[in-house]
Amino acid sequence: xxxxxxxxEFALIQRLARIVPGTDTRVVKGIGDDAAVVQVAPAPxxxxxxxxxxxxxxxxxxxxxxSPEHIGEKAAECxxxxxxxxxxxxxxxxxxxxxxxxxxxDWVEGLYRGLHRSCRRHGVTLLGGDTTQGPVATISITLLxxxxxxxxxxxxxxxxxxxxLVTGPLGGAAAAxxxxxxxxxxSTYLMDKHRTPHCRMDVAGRIACVARAMIDISDGLGSEVxxxxxxxxxxAEIDASAIPLHPDxxxxxxxxxxxxLTWALSGGEDFELLFSIAxxxxxxxxxxxxxxxxxxxxxxxxxxxLMIDRNGRRLPLPGGYDHFSRGPAHSDSNQGERK
Amino acid sequence: xxxxxxxxEFALIQRLARIVPGTDTRVVKGIGDDAAVVQVAPAPxxxxxxxxxxxxxxxxxxxxxxSPEHIGEKAAECxxxxxxxxxxxxxxxxxxxxxxxxxxxDWVEGLYRGLHRSCRRHGVTLLGGDTTQGPVATISITLLxxxxxxxxxxxxxxxxxxxxLVTGPLGGAAAAxxxxxxxxxxSTYLMDKHRTPHCRMDVAGRIACVARAMIDISDGLGSEVxxxxxxxxxxAEIDASAIPLHPDxxxxxxxxxxxxLTWALSGGEDFELLFSIAxxxxxxxxxxxxxxxxxxxxxxxxxxxLMIDRNGRRLPLPGGYDHFSRGPAHSDSNQGERK
Numbered sequence: 001x002x003x004x005x006x007x008x009e010f011a012l013i014q015r016l017a018r019i020v021p022g023t024d025t026r027v028v029k030g031i032g033d034d035a036a037v038v039q040v041a042p043a044p045x046x047x048x049x050x051x052x053x054x055x056x057x058x059x060x061x062x063x064x065x066x067s068p069e070h071i072g073e074k075a076a077e078c079x080x081x082x083x084x085x086x087x088x089x090x091x092x093x094x095x096x097x098x099x100x101x102x103x104x105x106d107w108v109e110g111l112y113r114g115l116h117r118s119c120r121r122h123g124v125t126l127l128g129g130d131t132t133q134g135p136v137a138t139i140s141i142t143l144l145x146x147x148x149x150x151x152x153x154x155x156x157x158x159x160x161x162x163x164x165l166v167t168g169p170l171g172g173a174a175a176a177x178x179x180x181x182x183x184x185x186x187s188t189y190l191m192d193k194h195r196t197p198h199c200r201m202d203v204a205g206r207i208a209c210v211a212r213a214m215i216d217i218s219d220g221l222g223s224e225v226x227x228x229x230x231x232x233x234x235x236a237e238i239d240a241s242a243i244p245l246h247p248d249x250x251x252x253x254x255x256x257x258x259x260x261l262t263w264a265l266s267g268g269e270d271f272e273l274l275f276s277i278a279x280x281x282x283x284x285x286x287x288x289x290x291x292x293x294x295x296x297x298x299x300x301x302x303x304x305x306l307m308i309d310r311n312g313r314r315l316p317l318p319g320g321y322d323h324f325s326r327g328p329a330h331s332d333s334n335q336g337e338r339k
Numbered sequence: 340x341x342x343x344x345x346x347x348e349f350a351l352i353q354r355l356a357r358i359v360p361g362t363d364t365r366v367v368k369g370i371g372d373d374a375a376v377v378q379v380a381p382a383p384x385x386x387x388x389x390x391x392x393x394x395x396x397x398x399x400x401x402x403x404x405x406s407p408e409h410i411g412e413k414a415a416e417c418x419x420x421x422x423x424x425x426x427x428x429x430x431x432x433x434x435x436x437x438x439x440x441x442x443x444x445d446w447v448e449g450l451y452r453g454l455h456r457s458c459r460r461h462g463v464t465l466l467g468g469d470t471t472q473g474p475v476a477t478i479s480i481t482l483l484x485x486x487x488x489x490x491x492x493x494x495x496x497x498x499x500x501x502x503x504l505v506t507g508p509l510g511g512a513a514a515a516x517x518x519x520x521x522x523x524x525x526s527t528y529l530m531d532k533h534r535t536p537h538c539r540m541d542v543a544g545r546i547a548c549v550a551r552a553m554i555d556i557s558d559g560l561g562s563e564v565x566x567x568x569x570x571x572x573x574x575a576e577i578d579a580s581a582i583p584l585h586p587d588x589x590x591x592x593x594x595x596x597x598x599x600l601t602w603a604l605s606g607g608e609d610f611e612l613l614f615s616i617a618x619x620x621x622x623x624x625x626x627x628x629x630x631x632x633x634x635x636x637x638x639x640x641x642x643x644x645l646m647i648d649r650n651g652r653r654l655p656l657p658g659g660y661d662h663f664s665r666g667p668a669h670s671d672s673n674q675g676e677r678k
Contacts, residue, residue, distance in 0.1 A: 006444045009470055015444065017467065019451040024464040027431075031467030038431055038466070040387065040485075041380045048379065048387075050466060052481055054435035056473035092366075092377055096393035096479045105345045105354065112358040125363040127377070127389060128356065128370030131348055134395035140435045140479035142391055146379075 032231060033155050034082040034216055035145065047152060049145035051082035057137040065180055068107045070195040071139070072114025078218060079143040080122050081199030081271040085216035086154070087208030088147030090122050090201070095129040098138035111139070122201055151208050153275070155231035158213035162276035162298040164228075164236060167200050167207070167290065169244040170221055171260055174267020175252040182256060187248045197271045204273060206288040211275040221295070222265035222318045224274045226305055228298075232276075235303035238296035238317055241310050265307075265318050371570060372494050373421040373555055374484065386491060388484035390421035396476040404519055407446045409534040410478070411453025417557060418482040419461050420538030420610040424555035425493075426547030427486030429463045429540070434480050437473035450478070461540055490547050492614070494570035497552035501615035501637040503567075503575060506539050506546070506629065508583040509560055510599055513606020514591040521595060526587045536610045543612060545627040550614040560634070561604035561657045563613045565644055567637075571615075574642035577635035577656055580649050604646075604657050 003012050017031045028037035028047055035051035053075070055061060061071045076093065083090040095115060099108060112126075119126050124143070172193030176186040186194065199216070208214065213232055215224045221243065229236050243264050253260035264270075276298050277285060285292065296308075307317040342351050356370045367376035367386055374390035392414070394400060400410045415432065422429040434454065438447060451465075458465050463482070511532030515525040525533065538555065547553065552571055554563045560582065568575050582603050592599035603609075615637050616624060624631065635647075646656040 001444050002441050003438060003444055003447070004440045012444065012447065012470060013467075015448060016451045016470075019448060020455050020458070020465040020467075027464055027466065030464070036431070036433065036466035038464075041384055045380055048483075050431065050433055050481075050483065052433040052435045052468045052479070054437055054469050054471055054477070054479055056437055056471060056477075059471070059473055092375070092389065094375065094389055094391040094481060096391045096481075098393055098395055098477060099342060101343045102341050105340050105342055105351065108342070108351065109354060109358060112355045116359050119359070125366055125369070125377075126359040127366065127375035128352075128359075129391050130393050131351060131355075132393055132395060132398070134398055134475065134477065136474055138393070138395075138437060138473065138477055138479075140391070140393055140477075142389075142433060142435075142481035144387075144389065144483075 028152070029154060034085040035088070037086065037152060043149065046146040046148050049083050049086050049088045049147055050142065051079055052140065052142040053079050054138065054140040066195050068110030069114035069117070072111040073118045073196055075139050075141055076115045076118035076124070077197055077199045078271060079141045080118065080124065080201060081216040081218065083143060083145035084199050084201045084204035085214050085273060086145070086147055087151045087204065087214065088145040090124045090143055090145040092144045093119060093124050093126050094142050095126065096140040097129070097131045098134035098136065099131065100135070100137065101133050103137070153208050153211055153214035155213055155215050155228050158228050158232035158234050158276040158298045160234055160298050160300045161279065162212055163279055163282065163294055164225070164238070164274065164276050164296040164298060165292045165294050166217065166221065166244065166272050166274050167203055167292060168272040169246040169249065170217065170270045170272060171249045171263030171267055172246055173197060173269035174263035175249045175260070178256055178258070178263070179252050184255060186252070189246060189248045190252060197269060199271045200273045203290040207273065207275055207285070207290060210281045210284045210288070211277050214273060214275040217268070217270045217272045217274055219268040220264070220266040221274065225317055226319055228274070228276065229305045232298070233301050235299040235301050236296055236305050236317070237299055237303070238307045240307050242293065242295045244293040368493060373424040374427070376425070376491060382488065385485040385487050388422050388425050388427045388486055389481065390418055391479065391481040392418050393477060393479040405534050407449030408453035408456070411450040412457045412535055414478050414480055415454045415457035415463070416536055416538045417610060418480045419457065419463065419540060420555040420557065422482060422484035423538050423540045423543035424553050424612060425484070425486055426490045426543065426553065427484040429461050429482055429484040431483045432458060432463050432465045432480060434465065434468040434478065436468070436470045437475065437477035438470065439474065439476065440472050442476070492547050492550055492553035494552055494554050494567050497567050497571035497573050497615040497637045499573055499637050499639045500618065501551055502618055502621065502633055503564070503577070503613065503615055503635040503637060504631045504633050505556065505560065505583065505611050505613050506542055506631060507611040508585040508588065509556065509609045509611060510588045510602030510606050511585055512536060512608035513602035514588045514599070517595055517597070517602070518591050523594060525591070528585060528587045529591060536608060538610045539612050542629040546612065546614055546624070546629060549620045549623045549627070550616050553612060553614040556607070556609045556611045556613055558607040559603070559605040560613065564656055565658055567613070567615065568644045571637070572640050574638040574640050575635055575644050575656070576638055576642070577646045579646050581632065581634045583632040
């Protein structure tokens, strides 16, 4: 049975998790969140966070649309976003590259300049890595970070009654990609969202002080809500009309004649944060000065994971992007992680 | 200018190192050893070791010759070998996989079983990772380990007068590959060396207590001697007749009509350890009960990096495997790392 037929990426991750039993008591969180969490020194030392991501040319990036600097910067940001989502601080990065023998040195140096630009912005030290030859350019990044134990935010921390919020408008990266693929020229706003998305380290620490569950939006809002609900054993209701969409996303949808919410729910690569918070802590959140957007609430598990559309209908919430399925993931397979 | 024309893998790594300046005082060793070394907690806490490796199908492994279990086990061992070479203990692993959508789930599960087998043997916890789709199967592993500061062994620790030793016979993996590529069937010994090499964690800790410089032999003895000499700013003399070769390697060379020393010097993937030691500590080394093989000595830098052949001639020592050059690397470009 191949991966696509067996339920896609998230079902595969579940199968693999069963092969590696977790018996290491120093592992606070293994498979199943934005980063793994391990205790490297006795309390009150911070936990070590570990996240890894692998990007393949023509799947995660295209040279026609992005300079090597853009590609490097985005690769770094999407890893740093995973550390942000845990409430942590990014610290050290290693990079393993697959390159063609005919690859231009200039391109590789540009990629490193892009990585370095993002690393410098976030106080990350690039420690080096591995470089080898292969048929398609591939960038594999592992990022280490740290988090104080009381500051750690997991997908599993949501409770019924929590509000669900996002840190910014969604669907911009996916809208840009759709426009590019159709031969259109995206607006500067959309092109930046696609080429050089910025992770939300700027607000993650302040939000982590008051949030319960937190996750970054790398596969689309739908997928991330399902991840939180699965990990926390809760349900959720998302108000479709409350999902923030930039005017350029709405314009792109009109241009292409499609539904902009699909980009927000299943497009991915927004790298905004989704988090849950107890209603009584909302006032504290407002004091920290983050522009935030309520999109729904956490419910009891038996309520299911729903979207309330503009007509008040309660529908199953679509899943997000699955690397091994065509289109959105089935909601019932959203039980793993995409880090 | 492309990578091959600009000096190959090691010249590229030098160029990239210049883009990421090292200003982080917690980094004990960045680019340029088997693993990076960082101080995550105040002394006397152990240092954190970080190594990453990326393996590409049909370049680093072939399904025709190796089961997925073999491939997974070898991928883990070659990373653990990097931690062994630092004098450290391996601890946590993350794995990023690129797989075809048509990939059989059985193959991926086999790969994970192989990874887990090696991890269990060495007390490593597999924390999960990333899984995505692409045109060629690619396995990217990052391994974290720890080492007591006084136990850390770097490539840069060799001094003139040190003896150079290896922990076992060399060239077996390369001989097996040459036989397979020529349509021959390797002996069980050679096939095991190619398919399921075991890193030398069994002796690394004891050797680290008495050695100065240490490195694992992943690209061939020639390359590793050059790495130690470059990092330590010393020269070396290798006695060709002292390089340990298994009888099956000699037999394979007769079968194929080639020089077995080339496999030992430039073939790679042996995953034995090469280390330098002060002559007066040899007695301690013998007490720890490791089967070891003296292969040469460290000299002053101006002596160069030489091999003394069976006729007593002093020749430049050939380099090791370079992923971006055809055949052995030029000795003058062996200044980076392959982790």
